[in-house]
Amino acid sequence: MTRTSAPSGFLALLFLALLVLPERARAQDLVADLSEHLVAITAGFTGTDVLLFGAIEGPGDVVVVVTGPAHDVIVRRKDKLLGIWLNAKSIRFSGAPSYYAVASSRPPGTFLSDAILGRLEVGANNLRLIPAEGQKATAEEIATFRAALIRRKQARGLYQDSIGDVNFIGRTLFRTRLYLPANVPTGAYIVTAYLIRDNDVVSAQTTPLLISKIGIGADAYEFAYDHSAAYGVIAVIIAVMAGWLASVIFRKS
Amino acid sequence: MYVYLPIAEMSVNVILILGMGWVVGFLSGVFGVGGGFLMTPLLIFIGIPPAVAVGTQANQIVAASVSGVIAHWRRKNVDLKMGMVLLAGGIFGSTVGVWLFSLLQNLGQIDLIISLLYVILLGTVGLLMLQESVRAILRRRRGVAQRGRLHEHNWLHGLPLKMRFRRSKLYISALLPFVLGVIVGILSAIMGVGGSFIMMPAMIYLLGMPTAMVVGTSLFQVIFVTANVTFLQAYQNQTVDLFLALLLVVGGVVGAQFGSRFGTYLRGEQLRALLALMVLLVCGKLLFDLVATPGDFYSLQYPVLR
Numbered sequence: 001m002t003r004t005s006a007p008s009g010f011l012a013l014l015f016l017a018l019l020v021l022p023e024r025a026r027a028q029d030l031v032a033d034l035s036e037h038l039v040a041i042t043a044g045f046t047g048t049d050v051l052l053f054g055a056i057e058g059p060g061d062v063v064v065v066v067t068g069p070a071h072d073v074i075v076r077r078k079d080k081l082l083g084i085w086l087n088a089k090s091i092r093f094s095g096a097p098s099y100y101a102v103a104s105s106r107p108p109g110t111f112l113s114d115a116i117l118g119r120l121e122v123g124a125n126n127l128r129l130i131p132a133e134g135q136k137a138t139a140e141e142i143a144t145f146r147a148a149l150i151r152r153k154q155a156r157g158l159y160q161d162s163i164g165d166v167n168f169i170g171r172t173l174f175r176t177r178l179y180l181p182a183n184v185p186t187g188a189y190i191v192t193a194y195l196i197r198d199n200d201v202v203s204a205q206t207t208p209l210l211i212s213k214i215g216i217g218a219d220a221y222e223f224a225y226d227h228s229a230a231y232g233v234i235a236v237i238i239a240v241m242a243g244w245l246a247s248v249i250f251r252k253s
Numbered sequence: 254m255y256v257y258l259p260i261a262e263m264s265v266n267v268i269l270i271l272g273m274g275w276v277v278g279f280l281s282g283v284f285g286v287g288g289g290f291l292m293t294p295l296l297i298f299i300g301i302p303p304a305v306a307v308g309t310q311a312n313q314i315v316a317a318s319v320s321g322v323i324a325h326w327r328r329k330n331v332d333l334k335m336g337m338v339l340l341a342g343g344i345f346g347s348t349v350g351v352w353l354f355s356l357l358q359n360l361g362q363i364d365l366i367i368s369l370l371y372v373i374l375l376g377t378v379g380l381l382m383l384q385e386s387v388r389a390i391l392r393r394r395r396g397v398a399q400r401g402r403l404h405e406h407n408w409l410h411g412l413p414l415k416m417r418f419r420r421s422k423l424y425i426s427a428l429l430p431f432v433l434g435v436i437v438g439i440l441s442a443i444m445g446v447g448g449s450f451i452m453m454p455a456m457i458y459l460l461g462m463p464t465a466m467v468v469g470t471s472l473f474q475v476i477f478v479t480a481n482v483t484f485l486q487a488y489q490n491q492t493v494d495l496f497l498a499l500l501l502v503v504g505g506v507v508g509a510q511f512g513s514r515f516g517t518y519l520r521g522e523q524l525r526a527l528l529a530l531m532v533l534l535v536c537g538k539l540l541f542d543l544v545a546t547p548g549d550f551y552s553l554q555y556p557v558l559r
Contacts, residue, residue: 045257046264074554076361084369084543087361087552148551155549182257182264217259217496224260224491232487235312235495236480242499243319246506250320 029057029203030195032064037207039180040214047182050209052103052191053175060197061105062166062174063112063122066209068099068158069187072132075145075152091145094132098185100124100153103164103176113199120194120201124150124159157181186211260494261305267500269299274313274504281317281505282512283519284528285468286453287475289314289446290375292501293367294535301497303364307354307445308492309501311482314447316502317509318476325469332420332466335430336473339452342431343478346438351485354443358490361554365543370444372540378450379532382525389522421462421470429460434474442482447475450532 032054039048052064073096079088102108108122118126129146131137137145153159158181166176178191189209195202213221224231255264273295281288289310296306325331357363412426433455437448452471456462462470487493516524 041257043257044255046255072556074361074556076552076554078547078550078552084365085545085547085550086365090361092556145551148549149553152549152551152553182255183262213257213259217257220495221259224487224493228488228491229484231491231495232484232493235487235493235498236315236483238495239312239315239480239483239498239502240319240476242502242506243316243321244323246316246502247320247323250506250510 028205029060030062030193030205031055032191032193032205032207034191034207034209037209039184039209039211041184041186041211041217042213042215043217045182047184048180050178050180051175052178052193052207053173054193054205055172056174056195056203057172058197059171060195060202061111062168063105063108063120063194063196064103064164064166064176064178065121065192065194066099066101066178066189067097067121068185068189068211069097070095071098071185072096073149075149077145077148089137089141091135091137091142092132093129093146093149096129096149097127097159098187099158099180099189100127101160101164101178103166103178105166105168105174108163111196111199116196116199116201123163124154124161127159156183158183158185180211184211186213256496256500258301258494258497260309260491261301261497263300265299265301265497270497270500271504273299274501275508277501278317278505278508279512279515280508280531282509282514283516284512284524285516286528287314287317287447287449288505289448290371290444290450290532291535293445294371294539296497297367302492303367304354304358304490304492305494305497307367307443308483308486308490309494309497310445311441311479311486312493312495312498313501313505314479315476315483316498317505318447318472318479320506320509322469322472322476325472328469329420330465330469331473332418332462332470333473334416335418335421335423335460335462335466336470338416338427338430339434339437339470339474340477342434342436343438343441343474344434344481346435347442347478347482348438348485349435350439350442351482351489353439354486355489357443359556367444368539368543370440372536372543374440374444374451375532375536375539378454379529379536381454383529383533386522386525386529390526393522421460421466423461425460433459434478438478438481441475441478442485445482447472447479449475 032052035051072092072094074090074092076087076090078085102122108117121127129149131142150159154161164176166174168174189211191207191209192204194204254267256267257264277288277292293306293310297303357366412428414427415424416427417424437452441448449471453467456467483493
């Protein structure tokens with residue numbers, strides 16, 4: 001260690017890193033962790049921040065990539081027919097991340113080659129978005145639909161359009177804030193921090209992040225999907241009771 | 254104050270939803286219609302996915318119709334036999350409708366069909382109502398009392414399967430109310446409405462039912478048809494958000510109480526003219542959205558993997 005008065009948080013981090021990664025014998029060049037590994041979507045959820053913090057050994061830049069669970073997306077284009085705009089051509093993409101964000105200590109284009117940007121999927125434009133099997137479309141169409149997918153996701157805040165900052169505190173400690181909007185998809189997320197030195201990945205660490213619905217809303221959601229028939233019956237019963245109750249209350253007044 | 258809707262998967266402002274329920278409830282109290290035709294577009298305007306708006310709205314209408322029908326039942330304004338025939342058609346129609354809904358959703362055309370149906374139906378009903386009410390207002394001004402024919406005989410009365418409806422004092426083919434029920438059932442499932450704005454004029458002008466029986470009987474069958482839609486939408490498409498429905502119900506019943514009191518200050522034809530203008534306003538907004546160049550030509554859909 002070069003610094004004599006290392007903050008206790010840093011020591012704690014190193015200790016944590018030793019606990020988390022015992023199989024690695026050599027000293028880690030990068031360690032990182034999240035302020036929380038479980039984000040609960042409760043009834044009052046309006047979006048939240050998760051703090052990613054860590055430390056690096058030696059010089060270099062840090063890039064953080066966050067991806068949500070993959071899902072299929074159908075992109076549809078509207079065409080004008082008889083004066084009305086309606087969905088015409090569509091292309092289905094499989095395995096698109098439901099959520100995507102990236103943060104970097106410097107603009108990634110300044111210290112990473114295009115090849116590495118593509119390999120690490122840094123920047124929404126470098127995401128590997130591949131049409132599902134059996135899609136009939138020209139390469140040109142796929143390119144425009146792919147761009148549209150990214151644009152629509154960005155408009156909903158699900159692909160973060162600007163690359164966030166990774167801030168350094170001194171030479172070793174870094175932190176960045178990941179923003180999860182109110183409409184954030186649930187599931188298992190992967191947060192990967194890369195240490196880049198001379199256009200090369202020196203070290204990387206992956207941390208899981210679980211986003212799940214908690215409480216009565218989560219129970220209702222699960223119930224609606226797992227026991228759809230019972231949910232339907234209960235919905236009707238509740239509505240009938242609410243209607244009857246209303247007529248009783250307002251009859252007296 | 255925000256609350257997360259688990260099925261719609263978004264946060265909404267509680268006050269906004271309660272307020273919308275109140276306003277639509279108020280209007281339905283004033284005009285004596287369900288208000289589904291206003292609520293579903295409103296929910297879509299604030300960003301609720303159209304499928305969830307339709308499914309949830311059906312659930313809300315169940316509650317609103319139950320509280321409405323109780324009052325009419327006490328006054329013996331429900332023709333049970335007629336209601337049952339309408340209902341048989343309605344159950345069949347709404348089942349077909351929910352199935353159609355799933356099909357159109359997979360084809361990516363459900364939003365278009367919902368909008369188109371709204372534009373066509375609201376446009377037609379709105380224009381007819383406006384014409385009729387303006388005539389009535391003018392007639393009242395001139396002070397000429399006019400009498401319409403009480404009963405009209407046409408080919409509809411030659412249909413088979415005749416049935417006697419005592420409460421409505423009618424002897425007509427059971428096919429008529431059955432087919433009417435089927436049509437309204439389909440619309441109910443696809444549009445998230447009770448369908449009274451089609452059902453009631455059809456009952457008066459097509460079936461020739463007495464006006465007093467129309468509202469109660471229509472509400473009676475709406476309960477079961479929307480209950481069927483709610484169940485099937487929840488079962489097949491998982492598009493019923495109970496939390497959203499309850500918020501709408503609470504806002505709606507309170508608003509309806511104020512509305513029905515306010516409604517007594519207005520004359521019938523003035524009410525109908527106002528309602529017609531409102532219907533045309535919603536229709537115009539939906540039509541505009543269909544023909545206006547969209548901000549982005551592309552949209553995303555997330556297919557459900559089973």
